[in-house]
Amino acid sequence: MEDLLFELQLAMPQVILGVINGAFYALLSLGLAVIFGMLNVINFAHGAQFMMGAFVAWMLLAFLGIGYWPALILAPLIVGLVGVLMERLMISRLYKLDHLYGLLLTFGCALVIEGLFRNNFGSSGQRYTPPREFQALNLEIGDFFLPGYRVWVLIAATAVCLATWLVIEKTKIGSYLRAATERPQLVQAFGINVPLMMTLTYGAGVALAAFAGVLAAPIYSVHPAMGANFIITVFAVVVIGGMGSIAGSIVTGFLLGFLQGVTEVVYPPFSQTVVFVIMAIVLLTRPAGLFGRA
Amino acid sequence: MAESMALDRPAATGAPMLAVQGLEAWYGESHILHGVGLEIRQGEVVTLLGRNGAGKTTTLRAIMGLTGRRAGSVRFEGRELIAARPDQIARQGIAYCPEERGIFASLDVTENLMLPPVIAPGGLSLDEIYTLFPNLKERARSQGTKLSGGEQQMLAIARILRTGARLLLLDEPSEGLAPVIVQQIGAMIREIKQRGFTVLLVEQNFRFAQTVADRHYVMEHGQVVDMVENGELAASMDRLHEYLGV
Numbered sequence: 001m002e003d004l005l006f007e008l009q010l011a012m013p014q015v016i017l018g019v020i021n022g023a024f025y026a027l028l029s030l031g032l033a034v035i036f037g038m039l040n041v042i043n044f045a046h047g048a049q050f051m052m053g054a055f056v057a058w059m060l061l062a063f064l065g066i067g068y069w070p071a072l073i074l075a076p077l078i079v080g081l082v083g084v085l086m087e088r089l090m091i092s093r094l095y096k097l098d099h100l101y102g103l104l105l106t107f108g109c110a111l112v113i114e115g116l117f118r119n120n121f122g123s124s125g126q127r128y129t130p131p132r133e134f135q136a137l138n139l140e141i142g143d144f145f146l147p148g149y150r151v152w153v154l155i156a157a158t159a160v161c162l163a164t165w166l167v168i169e170k171t172k173i174g175s176y177l178r179a180a181t182e183r184p185q186l187v188q189a190f191g192i193n194v195p196l197m198m199t200l201t202y203g204a205g206v207a208l209a210a211f212a213g214v215l216a217a218p219i220y221s222v223h224p225a226m227g228a229n230f231i232i233t234v235f236a237v238v239v240i241g242g243m244g245s246i247a248g249s250i251v252t253g254f255l256l257g258f259l260q261g262v263t264e265v266v267y268p269p270f271s272q273t274v275v276f277v278i279m280a281i282v283l284l285t286r287p288a289g290l291f292g293r294a
Numbered sequence: 295m296a297e298s299m300a301l302d303r304p305a306a307t308g309a310p311m312l313a314v315q316g317l318e319a320w321y322g323e324s325h326i327l328h329g330v331g332l333e334i335r336q337g338e339v340v341t342l343l344g345r346n347g348a349g350k351t352t353t354l355r356a357i358m359g360l361t362g363r364r365a366g367s368v369r370f371e372g373r374e375l376i377a378a379r380p381d382q383i384a385r386q387g388i389a390y391c392p393e394e395r396g397i398f399a400s401l402d403v404t405e406n407l408m409l410p411p412v413i414a415p416g417g418l419s420l421d422e423i424y425t426l427f428p429n430l431k432e433r434a435r436s437q438g439t440k441l442s443g444g445e446q447q448m449l450a451i452a453r454i455l456r457t458g459a460r461l462l463l464l465d466e467p468s469e470g471l472a473p474v475i476v477q478q479i480g481a482m483i484r485e486i487k488q489r490g491f492t493v494l495l496v497e498q499n500f501r502f503a504q505t506v507a508d509r510h511y512v513m514e515h516g517q518v519v520d521m522v523e524n525g526e527l528a529a530s531m532d533r534l535h536e537y538l539g540v
Contacts, residue, residue, distance in 0.1 A: 175401055178398065179398045181400070182398050182399065182400060186396045188380040189380045190384055190389075190454075191381050191384030191410065192381055192411065193379075
């Protein structure tokens with residue numbers, strides 16, 4: 001019994017770390033799901049937009065002295081606005097074509113954005129120190145220590161995921177969004193400006209990525225490839241959860257983060273691969289994903 | 295021919311509510327409508343009859359701005375709408391109920407009912423709607439697509455009665471429904487006519503059309519080729535049989 005307790009204590013940090021990663025997966029795949037549902041575009045620029053969120057927060061602090069709390073609001077707004085411009089100027093021209101073109105375009109955008117940041121800031125990371133007040137949230141149970149900032153990330157990510165889900169499932173605006181996901185033309189024939197809705201939805205999805213980026217800035221160093229590292233796993237999460245499923249993307253994000261953490265304890269070399277093995281199994285047995293409608 | 299015929303009608307009461315002239319529409323490369331002309335006066339129920347593929351549904355969609363490309367003229371209450379987007383057309387007071395009914399699976403019955411925004415005063419209140427369609431109240435929390443075909447049709451029509459739209463475009467509301475439900479739909483169309491709504495109805499079934507409409511336009515090959523007053527229907531049976539192949 002005591003051995004088991006000891007083992008559990010050793011395992012805890014890895015599992016918690018996994019769940020925190022899961023929080024980022026959930027936030028990012030949620031944005032992807034919202035965008036895919038409404039625009040039918042697989043937004044490959046999502047990782048770059050996550051990275052932009054982190055960089056904007058860092059730049060606000062480094063150049064303008066604007067701290068973490070305002071940045072948590074400002075960076076998603078600024079990056080979301082960039083998203084709105086991208087949708088209006090480029091992505092909206094591709095709606096009549098196959099999904100593949102949207103994916104290629106946004107992939108190209110991701111490469112350009114990352115290149116621009118690498119050119120200006122180099123590929124080594126920038127440090128972003130979180131405000132001191134998070135130390136009040138530090139969690140110590142026996143030998144187990146969790147920095148307060150990570151506790152905050154868990155709370156903030158969960159809250160934002162829940163709020164997004166509530167808006168989509170329980171509000172009038174959300175019902176427009178769900179309806180337009182099914183039949184955009186008919187919703188427009190009811191008098192709703194669907195093209196404008198698509199622009200704002202893309203902006204909101206991008207803002208979610210940027211919000212995740214600001215949350216991530218103090219944990220990971222702020223560097224141009226930080227999104228690219230995440231996004232591959234996030235796409236696996238989206239496939240497992242089911243393309244376009246809102247609740248599915250949130251639950252799957254947290255679940256897979258947790259699973260990665262557990263794998264890290266049980267068999268570390270497998271921890272980076274486990275998500276993709278699950279993806280392959282899900283694709284073979286339930287191609288629409290765990291929560292997707294076939 | 296089509297236009298002149300519409301204009302030959304003795305003008306009943308002032309300008310028509312909807313005047314469609316020389317309407318052309320395309321789906322991609324295919325040219326579907328070749329100069330459709332028709333007029334509807336305030337308070338009328340008018341049907342579009344014709345065989346499959348004659349362009350009836352496309353005419354409704356083109357009036358609503360839902361075809362890829364369209365040309366000609368669509369004037370509603372004096373305003374030219376040929377260059378407008380579907381949402382702008384809807385906001386002028388035209389509502390559209392598609393043939394496949396367009397009930398949303400991810401919305402429950404109430405959400406489906408409340409989805410179209412109110413665009414003008416004068417629509418039915420929720421109480422009036424529940425009086426007309428008691429089933430919708432009983433099944434308020436059901437998923438929209440779990441309703442029976444008849445209930446879905448009722449829901450599809452009910453939700454555009456709320457919005458204050460004055461002209462309703464209904465695409466084959468009787469299609470695929472049991473005779474008793476078709477009778478209910480007929481009674482409902484007469485009821486909404488009583489309340490002052492104007493209706494343009496696409497129908498294959500002219501026996502049904504005859505029980506609700508004031509006039510009938512006949513379409514062939516993407517054009518309006520004839521018009522029959524409901525009162526003259528019996529006398530025009532031979533002509534209609536030839537058009538419709540029934």
